[in-house]
Amino acid sequence: MRTIELLAPAKNVECGKAAIDHGADAVYIGAQKFGARQSAGNSVEDIAELCAYAHRYDARVHVTLNTIIYDHELDDTIKLVEELIEVGVDAFLVQDMGLFSAIKKLLPPYVALHASTQCDTRTVNKAKWLQQQGFNRVVLARELSADEIKNIHEQLPSLELEAFVHGALCVSYSGVCYASQHCFDRSANRGACSQFCRLAFDLVDSDGHMIEKQAHLLSLKDMKQIDNLETLMRSGACSFKIEGRLKDINYVKNVVSAYSQRLDEIIAKYPKEFCRASLGNVVYQFTPDLNKTFNRGYTNYFVQGRQANIFSPNTPKALGEYVGKVKELRKDSFNVAGTATFTNGDGLCFLRMTVVGGIEKTTLEGFRVNRAEGNRLYPYKMPQGLKPGVGLYRNQDQAFEKELSGETAVRRISVAMCLEKYKEGYVLKAEILSSHNAFPQVEVKLPFEHQLAKKAQCENIVKQLTKLGTTVYECHNMAIGEGVEQCFIPNSVLAELRRMIVEQLDKMVAAQRMQERYRHMAVGKNRLVVIEANPKQYQGFTYLYNISNQVALQFYQAQGLKEVDMAYEIANKYKVDRVKKQRESVPDALLMQCRHCIRYSLGYCVKRGGKQPSWHEPLYLTLPDKRKFRLEFDCKNCQMNIHPAE
Numbered sequence: 001m002r003t004i005e006l007l008a009p010a011k012n013v014e015c016g017k018a019a020i021d022h023g024a025d026a027v028y029i030g031a032q033k034f035g036a037r038q039s040a041g042n043s044v045e046d047i048a049e050l051c052a053y054a055h056r057y058d059a060r061v062h063v064t065l066n067t068i069i070y071d072h073e074l075d076d077t078i079k080l081v082e083e084l085i086e087v088g089v090d091a092f093l094v095q096d097m098g099l100f101s102a103i104k105k106l107l108p109p110y111v112a113l114h115a116s117t118q119c120d121t122r123t124v125n126k127a128k129w130l131q132q133q134g135f136n137r138v139v140l141a142r143e144l145s146a147d148e149i150k151n152i153h154e155q156l157p158s159l160e161l162e163a164f165v166h167g168a169l170c171v172s173y174s175g176v177c178y179a180s181q182h183c184f185d186r187s188a189n190r191g192a193c194s195q196f197c198r199l200a201f202d203l204v205d206s207d208g209h210m211i212e213k214q215a216h217l218l219s220l221k222d223m224k225q226i227d228n229l230e231t232l233m234r235s236g237a238c239s240f241k242i243e244g245r246l247k248d249i250n251y252v253k254n255v256v257s258a259y260s261q262r263l264d265e266i267i268a269k270y271p272k273e274f275c276r277a278s279l280g281n282v283v284y285q286f287t288p289d290l291n292k293t294f295n296r297g298y299t300n301y302f303v304q305g306r307q308a309n310i311f312s313p314n315t316p317k318a319l320g321e322y323v324g325k326v327k328e329l330r331k332d333s334f335n336v337a338g339t340a341t342f343t344n345g346d347g348l349c350f351l352r353m354t355v356v357g358g359i360e361k362t363t364l365e366g367f368r369v370n371r372a373e374g375n376r377l378y379p380y381k382m383p384q385g386l387k388p389g390v391g392l393y394r395n396q397d398q399a400f401e402k403e404l405s406g407e408t409a410v411r412r413i414s415v416a417m418c419l420e421k422y423k424e425g426y427v428l429k430a431e432i433l434s435s436h437n438a439f440p441q442v443e444v445k446l447p448f449e450h451q452l453a454k455k456a457q458c459e460n461i462v463k464q465l466t467k468l469g470t471t472v473y474e475c476h477n478m479a480i481g482e483g484v485e486q487c488f489i490p491n492s493v494l495a496e497l498r499r500m501i502v503e504q505l506d507k508m509v510a511a512q513r514m515q516e517r518y519r520h521m522a523v524g525k526n527r528l529v530v531i532e533a534n535p536k537q538y539q540g541f542t543y544l545y546n547i548s549n550q551v552a553l554q555f556y557q558a559q560g561l562k563e564v565d566m567a568y569e570i571a572n573k574y575k576v577d578r579v580k581k582q583r584e585s586v587p588d589a590l591l592m593q594c595r596h597c598i599r600y601s602l603g604y605c606v607k608r609g610g611k612q613p614s615w616h617e618p619l620y621l622t623l624p625d626k627r628k629f630r631l632e633f634d635c636k637n638c639q640m641n642i643h644p645a646e
Helices: 013-021 044-055 071-086 097-103 124-133 146-155 179-184 226-235 249-269 398-405 458-465 491-516 550-558 577-581
Strands: 002-010 026-030 060-065 091-094 112-115 137-139 160-167 201-204 210-215 222-224 239-242 274-276 281-284 321-329 334-337 347-356 359-373 376-379 391-396 409-422 425-432 442-447 473-480 592-594 619-622 628-634 639-644
Touching: 002 013, 002 249, 013 026, 013 044, 013 249, 013 409, 026 044, 044 060, 044 071, 044 491, 060 071, 071 097, 091 097, 097 550, 124 137, 124 146, 146 160, 146 226, 160 226, 160 249, 210 359, 226 249, 239 249, 249 274, 249 281, 249 398, 409 458, 409 491, 425 491, 442 491, 458 473, 458 491
Parallel strands: 002 026, 002 239, 002 274, 026 060, 060 091, 091 112, 112 137, 137 160, 160 239, 409 473
Antiparallel strands: 160 222, 201 210, 201 619, 281 409, 321 334, 321 391, 334 376, 347 359, 347 391, 359 376, 409 425, 425 442, 592 639, 619 628, 628 639
């Protein structure tokens, strides 16, 4: 039986607890520093609180330390790791091999090491190499198909594979994006990405011919794999990750609930094949709807192979759910043809067509509903460009947000209990009802004289012992042993038995968590070296190894890497002097490597049946400030590379 984990983002402790309450098996959260979302940091004390909460359900807490680390930061990072181990963290998510080398010997065997998606794991060889170094799990590149994931799993069955299933997409392979650093001195590998890929560009050819005017050609739609979960489960992935460490609590509630319910549906169909990684059943008090949560439109990306319509050239902003078409306009209002209901304060938007420099351009126009009277809407200000027939989208649903702001889910662990007599008193036994773990039965004894009752006590015994509302447990079955119902047992005695058994259940769940996972360092003679683990681009652009400290440098040298360059961020080496000095061997830096291909997305990939283009390559992306970037189409590997053109 394969264990399946739903992994949710936690901006803070509140979001982390909400994720657990709504069905997450694990959460990932950033510490004060060194996480790939610079603005999403949490204190050790906060993470300790989250660990305590999650562990009651046998859920896990993963801490993201997945940036590159500079020399002067290494000692502080190691100290932080030691503090986080003490408060019960279950796994560390790491990119920097210097940090990895320093901490792997510090970790107890029950704390796991996960290779971040920033490690750029897109091949079997890379995954194998990471496993050989001592990682328990790799977070796969978002670009992989289900077949590619299956291939990795079949060749490395003992390695845990984590796959993204929902949320925002980076257009470049993670860990291989230097555009933000190059343009704005903000490193994506340091958690400070400026979202270069969400900017609007002109697309021109080598003759200066304008192909696209101010379009968001690198801005991808958001990922949604809820309809492909079973396929991904059968591919061998065991952890399904929801993106969103900057998202608010309502996003977490809605998305986690949707995916948790879908996983439970699949597992109910195949109970002998799959089980959930944590304990507890969730009762939801709302109906999740992914269309009502922040999204840029959805794509399943490459999970079923390359396909069109994965990017959103018109806008990088959230569209939301489609709610109908404008039917009729008046001076201060309009009505909508459709079945949607509206609330005062709803946020709506539409795509408006304009002409810029003789080229058609689509922009997103948004507005707020001041008053809704059925399907007649009165905006605060009538938006320009609104016409009959225009499609409307709702990117903020006030009624849904209000619903999510209350109590929306209750999670409980089912137990069976039995009260029996023994010579000196009473023994209460309890067993956790779980499909994935055979938890041992626990029991507590309380000496108390057996006293004959005037009437049967069964009803009161059941009532008192099953009062578990303030705990994480709920009694699914309460048995009464022979002769017990004829005894008088004070409520205070029953309450003490109940308290004692809950304490034992908590201890057992904690012990089980500590025993379930042990790190195993890979051994063997036939070990890959790093140059065999990465794509060929790493040999031409050795800053792709993201070496930012001396420990990482020594690690890679021991791996046989002879020509070593420090990270792109170090003194902006490739941005300034190195490019100029080594034009012959390294014509220009590789700023991005993408599976998304502009030529294909615009319908001009001849290899895949597209139109024959009339332009002359190379093509260039140009920003309004005239900075240019050259596109390189690597058709052999079906990839697009982006280089600076200056």
